[in-house]
Amino acid sequence: GLSYSVDNTVPTATITLSDNRLATGETAEVTxxxxxxxxxxxxxxxxxxxxxxxxxxxxxxxxTWTATLTPTATG
Incomplete structure (x- = not known):
């Protein structure tokens, strides 16, 4: 007979920043x-x-996914 399984486990995610003290005009990579x-x-x-x-x-x-973060204010 036909057999199958279903993955119903939601993936977890870890988010990291290359720099967490940005000034306006700077960017950081978000992973x-x-x-x-x-x-x-x-x-x-x-x-x-x-x-x-x-x-x-x-x-x-x-x-692994990467994005660029551009702050709207220093902080």
């Missing part, structure tokens, strides 16, 4: 590392307080 491969991840899935995110891209493994 999002998932516990498993993800697809369909978009900038609209993220929210950044005191800044904007751009240039979201996946590494070849689709587990």
């Amino acid at each position: 999002i590392t998932f516990s498993e491969r993800v697809t369909g991840f978009e900038l609209e899935d993220l929210a950044a307080g005191n800044g904007t995110l751009s240039n979201l891209r996946a590494n070849a493994d689709a587990r």
